[in-house]
Amino acid sequence: MSLIDQLTAAKQAHDFQALLDLIPYAKFLGLTAALEGDELVTTMRYGEHLIGNPTLPALHGGTLGSLLESAAIFQLLWNAETIVLPKTITLTVDYLRSGGPVDTHARGIVTRQGRRVTNVRMEAWQADRATPVATAHAIFLVMRG
């Protein structure tokens, strides 16, 4: 079964986790995804291998960037009627506070769905959703081929 077929099956079964399990890097980061109402929330389970600053301790900035990018891609795949794997053109992350050694959640909001490119805003939070640890915006190429 191709990736697109597997994705289609995962969507029909409302089981996004099945898709994440196919992606080695998502497994490496400890990503899980679940629908909360209409919203797809991606979670990065805490692990010591995610630490960038052992003194604080704080998560590596790169892991937050990856979580935010992944949350946007998963949201786009979830929204899409015909599935095309989005290609990231550009990603900008604002780091608002240091990420503590706990689980981090993220979601993506599509701000513009174009024919060729899509703009997405993302936010990541830990215990308190009202105080995000990082926000981001990204532009994806969503054309076939």
Added chain:
Amino acid sequence: MSDGEDERSQLKLKLVQGFSANVPHNRALGVQILEIKPAEALFLLPYDAKLIGNPETGVIHGGAITALLDAASGAAVFAALTDFVPIATLDLRIDYLRPAEVGQAVHARATCYKLARNVAFTRAVAYHDDPADPIAHSVGTFMLATPTGPTS
């Protein structure tokens, strides 16, 4: 530069190298620190199956490149500082120029091109063998002298 200053500078660059190599996430990614010069860092990310983002093609995830560029940029800031002060990434923008090749290691060369009183500015490029054929390009800003204690 006197011999004493030169020695101190060399020692500081060695410390930056050791510090970067021991960051848990850098170790988990398999990042190697190839070179630390004043205001400059060259990192290498070997190809590894655990970094794959597209299981059909075997291409590594863009996130692994993001983490590599972030880490190299931070090291370039440390390599630009006269004294060690804590730093925190303010923002990082990454342009993905083309996919990485399957099975090939990725280099990241980062430069801290401006060190102001409070903020450091970086740029970095990710590439396989030829910096003129980049995979990704980033610019970042870092806040200098952030608190070291646990944050509430």
